[in-house]
Amino acid sequence: MFSSRFPETPLRSVLPSYDYIVVGGGTAGCVLANRLTQDPDVTVLLIERGGVQNNFISRVPLLSSHFASDGSRSHVVPSAPQKHLNGRQLDVVSGKSLGGASKINAMMYTRGLPAEYDSWEAMGNEGWGYRDVLPYFIKTENYLDGAAEGKSPWHGTKGEWPVQSHPRRHWKHTDEIIKACSSMGVPYVDDLNAPDAPPHGCTKMYYTFDKWGQRSSTLTAFLPSTIARERRDRLHICTNTVVRRVEISKSGSGLSAEGVWIASSTGEGARLVKARREVVLSAGAVFSPHLLMLSGIGPAEHLKEQNIIVHKDLPAVGGNLQDHISVPIQFRIPLYDSLAMLVVRPWIAIKLFFLFIFFGTGLLLSPVLELPIFLQSRLLNGKYETAVTGSDDLDNSQAKNLPDIEIMPVSWADVTKHRQGGLSLFSIPLRPTSRGTVRLTSSDPLDAPLVDLNTLATQQDRATLRTAIRYSFALKARMAAHGYPIFNSQVPEREESASDDDLDAWAKTEMISASHYTSTCRMAPEDSRDIPAGGEGGGIPGGVVDARLRVHGVKGLRVADASVMPHILSTHLVATTVAIAEKCADMVKEDWCTELDAGEIEKETFAAGSQTGAEDGRRLRSRISLPVKSFKAASMLMNGVVSGSNDL
Numbered sequence: 001m002f003s004s005r006f007p008e009t010p011l012r013s014v015l016p017s018y019d020y021i022v023v024g025g026g027t028a029g030c031v032l033a034n035r036l037t038q039d040p041d042v043t044v045l046l047i048e049r050g051g052v053q054n055n056f057i058s059r060v061p062l063l064s065s066h067f068a069s070d071g072s073r074s075h076v077v078p079s080a081p082q083k084h085l086n087g088r089q090l091d092v093v094s095g096k097s098l099g100g101a102s103k104i105n106a107m108m109y110t111r112g113l114p115a116e117y118d119s120w121e122a123m124g125n126e127g128w129g130y131r132d133v134l135p136y137f138i139k140t141e142n143y144l145d146g147a148a149e150g151k152s153p154w155h156g157t158k159g160e161w162p163v164q165s166h167p168r169r170h171w172k173h174t175d176e177i178i179k180a181c182s183s184m185g186v187p188y189v190d191d192l193n194a195p196d197a198p199p200h201g202c203t204k205m206y207y208t209f210d211k212w213g214q215r216s217s218t219l220t221a222f223l224p225s226t227i228a229r230e231r232r233d234r235l236h237i238c239t240n241t242v243v244r245r246v247e248i249s250k251s252g253s254g255l256s257a258e259g260v261w262i263a264s265s266t267g268e269g270a271r272l273v274k275a276r277r278e279v280v281l282s283a284g285a286v287f288s289p290h291l292l293m294l295s296g297i298g299p300a301e302h303l304k305e306q307n308i309i310v311h312k313d314l315p316a317v318g319g320n321l322q323d324h325i326s327v328p329i330q331f332r333i334p335l336y337d338s339l340a341m342l343v344v345r346p347w348i349a350i351k352l353f354f355l356f357i358f359f360g361t362g363l364l365l366s367p368v369l370e371l372p373i374f375l376q377s378r379l380l381n382g383k384y385e386t387a388v389t390g391s392d393d394l395d396n397s398q399a400k401n402l403p404d405i406e407i408m409p410v411s412w413a414d415v416t417k418h419r420q421g422g423l424s425l426f427s428i429p430l431r432p433t434s435r436g437t438v439r440l441t442s443s444d445p446l447d448a449p450l451v452d453l454n455t456l457a458t459q460q461d462r463a464t465l466r467t468a469i470r471y472s473f474a475l476k477a478r479m480a481a482h483g484y485p486i487f488n489s490q491v492p493e494r495e496e497s498a499s500d501d502d503l504d505a506w507a508k509t510e511m512i513s514a515s516h517y518t519s520t521c522r523m524a525p526e527d528s529r530d531i532p533a534g535g536e537g538g539g540i541p542g543g544v545v546d547a548r549l550r551v552h553g554v555k556g557l558r559v560a561d562a563s564v565m566p567h568i569l570s571t572h573l574v575a576t577t578v579a580i581a582e583k584c585a586d587m588v589k590e591d592w593c594t595e596l597d598a599g600e601i602e603k604e605t606f607a608a609g610s611q612t613g614a615e616d617g618r619r620l621r622s623r624i625s626l627p628v629k630s631f632k633a634a635s636m637l638m639n640g641v642v643s644g645s646n647d648l
């Protein structure tokens with residue numbers, strides 16, 4: 001129903017030019033399309049490789065994520081054979097419809113801790129400290145858990161994106177995990193998005209569920225058909241269309257993005273569409289660098305090998321790829337405390353389906369994960385209990401305290417042949433030092449890029465993963481000691497007494513990607529040297545975009561998606577990706593308002609490095625930058641900013 005009424009612009013009807021072209025209608029792209037067209041005088045073309053997918057199943061929490069879905073909303077590229085995983089290839093999953101990965105992710109809404117963003121700023125990215133990013137989290141959020149009562153001023157209630165915790169915990173094992181964690185010195189955290197949340201704890205989870213408990217993607221939140229229809233004369237949404245490359249021109253004043261070449265997803269009808277102001281790439285951490293390289297922006301040697309004319313030698317394009325990898329340890333638990341009951345007792349699944357359809361209730365509204373555990377490995381003693389040594393160990397404003405391990409308990413394991421229930425504890429190193437690459441396999445835009453995750457390349461990453469797996473065993477042992485019936489199912493050789501080699505061997509065969517790709521167009525000064533070149537980690541020094549998300553040395557071209565994160569977050573990525581898009585839209589508006597005020601519409605005025613936009617940005621930022629402690633004031637001020645920006 002939604003699909004047929006959603007206004008799409010066929011490829012043949014796309015106009016010769018628009019003010020802005022947004023490439024990729026995914027998580028970030030939908031936000032940008034909304035914000036840029038708040039100005040009634042602006043025209044925007046949003047181009048998405050996939051279609052509009054908003055059927056009933058794509059909104060049911062338990063059935064809509066990539067792992068449970070039919071794959072129609074996912075784009076899967078096999079990784080390069082992984083050197084440190086015996087040559088195994090991992091699935092590299094990203095979004096492939098309007099809403100992108102926010103249509104297939106696990107809907108967990110986690111912002112990350114202050115130290116995360118303060119370290120981005122310390123790396124030379126002015127304006128990206130926590131106090132700068134917090135207002136964007138507040139602006140986009142519609143917090144449904146009671147902020148209206150003024151209890152949580154760091155939450156927003158006027159944004160488009162509904163966020164809430166689940167009204168009740170479904171699984172008994174969740175309560176058992178909380179109990180076991182507590183006895184191991186890992187506290188229960190009620191709001192992991194609070195600015196003072198501890199960096200070590202098992203936490204209640206928040207999700208992007210709407211008020212009916214259904215998935216809210218950035219498509220449904222920021223670009224619902226009502227907005228798309230209302231703005232259809234100035235916002236053209238062109239789906240099932242692939243951007244082949246950005247057209248770069250060279251003039252006296254340097255390089256400039258003129259527009260993009262687009263074609264159908266089979267390559268037919270190729271044509272150039274011009275951008276009067278800017279092109280913004282929001283194609284995700286795999287495809288934004290792919291497009292830059294196809295456009296002649298990237299590591300010169302690699303581009304030459306692919307017979308691509310080099311416009312700008314930018315070595316970090318496609319480099320520094322980071323991901324959260326994940327290794328499941330699987331246990332047997334009682335059938336009725338696990339999703340396995342839906343397979344072993346199919347009539348329960350049928351009953352739940354009818355409960356959902358007729359009453360909008362039941363397990364289908366549940367998330368797959370109820371309670372993640374975030375840990376600082378350095379605080380764990382030999383028994384995997386917490387041993388806080390210094391008074392500042394739990395200070396979340398210090399980068400050294402960011403969690404480096406996450407344990408994700410998922411109420412599923414492959415134990416249905418035993419007609420029992422299963423619980424998997426996914427062990428995840430959160431701050432990997434291994435860095436991979438996205439590279440071209442040809443100059444044909446339809447050929448998939450080669451994605452080398454370079455997983456577990458460093459000794460440090462392997463050691464952190466082992467600690468995470470051992471913590472999972474210790475947690476299971478504690479649950480068993482408390483009387484919960486939990487038994488090993490698919491676990492490493494020699495189980496709890498596994499050696500380092502046993503654990504490494506297990507990781508090599510069982511590891512999957514958590515699909516948290518970042519940093520391939522990282523925000524950093526062009527000559528930044530904060531990442532050491534080469535070495536076992538595989539880092540590539542330098543940045544791709546500046547702190548206003550402009551591609552170094554190319555006018556009229558920005559990147560806004562998960563690829564610009566200077567380094568991967570110690571948490572999940574979607575909330576921050578939306579904040580990045582939101583901040584990008586503000587920076588674009590700031591820059592072009594200045595320009596229009598000055599009566600000029602020449603792109604040249606906004607040369608990369610031009611101070612005009614940056615200064616104006618600083619001025620506006622100082623209006624919305626907030627001391628972290630005055631949350632009440634922050635909230636009130638943000639609400640003002642929200643309504644103000646609606647009037648733009």
Ligand SMILES: Cc1cc2nc3c(=O)[nH]c(=O)nc-3n(C[C@H](O)[C@H](O)[C@H](O)COP(=O)(O)OP(=O)(O)OC[C@H]3O[C@@H](n4cnc5c(N)ncnc54)[C@H](O)[C@@H]3O)c2cc1C
Nearest residue numbers: 024026027028049100101105106108243284562572573574
């Ligand atoms: C399976 C899965 C589960 C996840 N779970 C969580 C979670 O629970 N919580 C969380 O915080 N994070 C999660 N993440 C991560 C998070 O969702 C993503 O990092 C984030 O949504 C990425 O947003 P993006 O805008 O960078 O890219 P995307 O949302 O992937 O958008 C990119 C868009 O660009 C389009 N595109 C690409 N190339 C072209 C081209 N050449 N022409 C036109 N269009 C193009 C794509 O089709 C896509 O729609 C998950 C990710 C995945 C894949």
